[in-house]
Amino acid sequence: MDQQSEQADGMKIYRRLLSYVFPYWKVFILAVLGMIVFGSTDAAFAAIMKLITGAGFVDKDPQTIRWIPFMIIGLFIIRVIAGFFSSYGMSWIARNVIKTLRANMFDQMLRLPVTYFETSSSGVLLSKLLYDVEQVATASSQAITILIRDTITIIALMAWMFYISWSLTIIFLILAPILALIIVFVSKRFRKLAKRIQSSMGSISHVSEEAIEGQRVIKIFGGQEYEARQFAKVNEYNRNQTMKIAATTAISTPLVQLIVAIAFAVIVYLATMPGLREIIGVDTFVSFMMAMLMLMQPIRRLTSVNALLQQGIAAAQSVFDFVDMEQEKDIEGQDITSIKGDIIFEHVNFSYNKDKAKVLDDVNLQIKAGESVAFVGRSGAGKTTLVSLIPRFYELTEGRVTLDGIDLCNIKMSSLRSQIALVSQHVTLFNDTIGHNIAYGALDTATEDDVIQAAKMAHAMEFIEQMPEGLKTQVGEDGVLLSGGQRQRLAIARAILKNAPILILDEATSALDNESERYIQQALNELMKNRTTLVIAHRLSTIERVDKIVVMDQGKIVEQGSHQALLERDDIYAKLYKLQFQENNQITRGDS
Numbered sequence: 001m002d003q004q005s006e007q008a009d010g011m012k013i014y015r016r017l018l019s020y021v022f023p024y025w026k027v028f029i030l031a032v033l034g035m036i037v038f039g040s041t042d043a044a045f046a047a048i049m050k051l052i053t054g055a056g057f058v059d060k061d062p063q064t065i066r067w068i069p070f071m072i073i074g075l076f077i078i079r080v081i082a083g084f085f086s087s088y089g090m091s092w093i094a095r096n097v098i099k100t101l102r103a104n105m106f107d108q109m110l111r112l113p114v115t116y117f118e119t120s121s122s123g124v125l126l127s128k129l130l131y132d133v134e135q136v137a138t139a140s141s142q143a144i145t146i147l148i149r150d151t152i153t154i155i156a157l158m159a160w161m162f163y164i165s166w167s168l169t170i171i172f173l174i175l176a177p178i179l180a181l182i183i184v185f186v187s188k189r190f191r192k193l194a195k196r197i198q199s200s201m202g203s204i205s206h207v208s209e210e211a212i213e214g215q216r217v218i219k220i221f222g223g224q225e226y227e228a229r230q231f232a233k234v235n236e237y238n239r240n241q242t243m244k245i246a247a248t249t250a251i252s253t254p255l256v257q258l259i260v261a262i263a264f265a266v267i268v269y270l271a272t273m274p275g276l277r278e279i280i281g282v283d284t285f286v287s288f289m290m291a292m293l294m295l296m297q298p299i300r301r302l303t304s305v306n307a308l309l310q311q312g313i314a315a316a317q318s319v320f321d322f323v324d325m326e327q328e329k330d331i332e333g334q335d336i337t338s339i340k341g342d343i344i345f346e347h348v349n350f351s352y353n354k355d356k357a358k359v360l361d362d363v364n365l366q367i368k369a370g371e372s373v374a375f376v377g378r379s380g381a382g383k384t385t386l387v388s389l390i391p392r393f394y395e396l397t398e399g400r401v402t403l404d405g406i407d408l409c410n411i412k413m414s415s416l417r418s419q420i421a422l423v424s425q426h427v428t429l430f431n432d433t434i435g436h437n438i439a440y441g442a443l444d445t446a447t448e449d450d451v452i453q454a455a456k457m458a459h460a461m462e463f464i465e466q467m468p469e470g471l472k473t474q475v476g477e478d479g480v481l482l483s484g485g486q487r488q489r490l491a492i493a494r495a496i497l498k499n500a501p502i503l504i505l506d507e508a509t510s511a512l513d514n515e516s517e518r519y520i521q522q523a524l525n526e527l528m529k530n531r532t533t534l535v536i537a538h539r540l541s542t543i544e545r546v547d548k549i550v551v552m553d554q555g556k557i558v559e560q561g562s563h564q565a566l567l568e569r570d571d572i573y574a575k576l577y578k579l580q581f582q583e584n585n586q587i588t589r590g591d592s
Helices: 002-019 022-058 062-111 114-119 122-164 166-173 176-213 215-220 224-271 282-323 383-388 413-417 434-438 448-457 484-498 514-527 563-569 572-591
Strands: 343-350 360-367 372-377 398-403 420-423 502-506 532-536 548-553 556-561
Touching (some): 002 282, 022 062, 022 122, 022 282, 062 282, 122 176, 122 282, 176 224, 224 282, 343 383, 360 383, 360 556, 372 383, 383 502, 434 448, 448 484, 484 514, 548 572, 556 563, 563 572
Parallel strands (some): 372 532, 372 548, 420 502, 502 532
Antiparallel strands (some): 343 360, 343 398
């Protein structure tokens, strides 16, 4: 039952894969016609061999002999044309299918929830996007071409064999069930091994990605040997699984050929027996044997193509599983064009998993429009999670969050996020120009003057003007060509340009030196005017002037008030502040 279910799933996946071929049905029909013509030429050549033997060598008919060379040349011209249309047509379809699949996967990647990326390796994701899709390309082009073309070839040759000697053909067909059993067994094994290889490719990508991103840490801490061992482990597993496929192919293909050879030998023996020798003519025997010999190649390819087909099906399953993953939940909700910025958290509870403890526990908080609120607390207190509920990076477990009295769940997600600007501790810059990174999200509407103004407010023009190409300077992958402070200022300029009524600052000045921080703090103070600003802070010295400080501990709000009021209360916030103040003094004395 499991085997039948697996085969049914395989057919279901392949039918879905073929649905991507349907938009190109005209080219597909042309390619299939080419395959039919190509497959029929082998049987036609076997028929010509009968004509050569009978009319040429037995009857010695000069009229027929004269036409045979032209027939052979004509046949192979047709074969070349048909082969081109079938191979090129299927390759054209395959690359279009791959383009569509990759576009679907990339579109899906952009719409998956934040939680997916927090629990999945980007290396595995890239392996799906690159390696798995290429395996699908093989299944949708090369495998289909071999399947159709060689099946037509076998049918045409078998039909010709049956036409010239049905008795010998039946003997050959007796061995067909044995071939079928071998192919079924091999198919199951290929599918299992193909899935393991895809998993191993994801592991290779993951380990390689970590080594690339963490190369400085690896060098400093002498992790080269450890990383080499980690890579060797996944690399060896990949080699081992690939060799198992090679071994299965190496055994199955010759085994099928051996069975065909046995049938060939039996037929030769029977055909040369006195009883049949008189019935079967020389021309019939030669043509029949030629047809049998020509069967060997398509049968061998059909046996080999099974590996490609099963790898393609396994890869397609991986791709479709990814495409079918649940996207961020959104509704055709309310569009908001202008908001004041009143935010209210009402009995908010949140956990990343039902089996895990609450990250937020009955949080109630009101933030007035234009108010600046800082969230502080120990690591893991729930600060970032709470603020992440506003742009709906996470969905609530219980309770609700409202914006200007509207439940966030009733606001269209794109509309909601258009009202929010974000500057995070880990700055994301794209491998593009400085100007495009500042204007990201508004490339069609932002003018160069807008970009320059935003850069000036973020005190970024000071270093941009020193660049050889100014705003057109390429920043490199993830801004690698810029310092940490420069990257942070570009991120702040991006937020300034967006001019959103809600501003989220997640340690926005953490990567800056003292001088840069003073400039940026001035820009942020200007930016925060008339905006609802939520600041996630670890350095308490940067939030002394905010309207309200919310102190969190173990997912709960334990204190809230102004900086001065909380110091006078002399509780959790006051202790955190004094601790940081003492640490800063020790660092300062150490520097001096």
